Amino acid sequence: MITVHHLNNSRSQRILWMLEELGVDYQVKHYQRDAETQQAPKELFEIHALGKSPVITDDAPKTAITVAESGAIIEYLAQAYGKDMIPRKNTAAYRQYIYWLHFSEGSLMPQLLLKLIFDKIKTAPMPFFIRPIAKGIANKVLGNYVLPNVKNNMDFIEDHLSENDWFAGDKMTGADIQMSFPLEASMARTKMDDYPHTKAYVEKIHTLETYQKALEVGGPYDYA
Numbered sequence: 001m002i003t004v005h006h007l008n009n010s011r012s013q014r015i016l017w018m019l020e021e022l023g024v025d026y027q028v029k030h031y032q033r034d035a036e037t038q039q040a041p042k043e044l045f046e047i048h049a050l051g052k053s054p055v056i057t058d059d060a061p062k063t064a065i066t067v068a069e070s071g072a073i074i075e076y077l078a079q080a081y082g083k084d085m086i087p088r089k090n091t092a093a094y095r096q097y098i099y100w101l102h103f104s105e106g107s108l109m110p111q112l113l114l115k116l117i118f119d120k121i122k123t124a125p126m127p128f129f130i131r132p133i134a135k136g137i138a139n140k141v142l143g144n145y146v147l148p149n150v151k152n153n154m155d156f157i158e159d160h161l162s163e164n165d166w167f168a169g170d171k172m173t174g175a176d177i178q179m180s181f182p183l184e185a186s187m188a189r190t191k192m193d194d195y196p197h198t199k200a201y202v203e204k205i206h207t208l209e210t211y212q213k214a215l216e217v218g219g220p221y222d223y224a
């Protein structure tokens, strides 16, 4: 049986969606973020050394295994339980699948996280005489580095989705599931006026029955 160690309101939501899409049996162990720090509880360190979510354990078919890191979990589940979520090897669609599976956490999420952190610095509690300095530095990093990179990434995604219904090939794959979280997070924090295809894509995945079922299983999720 697969167990998803699910942290509320987190990337782990997409693993629940993947499992609903695959139609395999699984159970969920729920973990709650600390209300103040938003950190995961320390029980997650008992499952994997980094103490993050998602992480899954699977005691089938033969040996018990633990898999961490969303992209690796999606790839593992697709390989083990449903090849339909991976395009055929050595095809253009397969190369796209690998690309977007890695792009999500490797390129896009770091930029979105930097934006979140530097935006937070501007409003963090601090002595009044420090604020203009902190704000100045944050605005400089945002303006010179972070925002141009976020825009570049988002323009690139918009371009791709203006010509493709899905990220890899002509049907949904694990790459779509992996890309869902950063796009949802962007939509929650950014005006999407310049990204109509990306916005429509996120709205489309939100209507899927499997996505809705995963939401019921996972509990409150800010980005749906």
Ligand SMILES: N[C@@H](CCC(=O)N[C@@H](CS)C(=O)NCC(=O)O)C(=O)O
Pocket: 007, 009, 010, 011, 012, 038, 039, 040, 041, 051, 052, 053, 054, 068, 069, 070, 071, 105
């Ligand atoms: N790249 C990792 C990121 C894992 C990660 O940072 N998860 C967040 C939830 S979205 C987490 O566990 N945060 C709680 C913490 O850092 O204490 C993945 O995609 O699995």
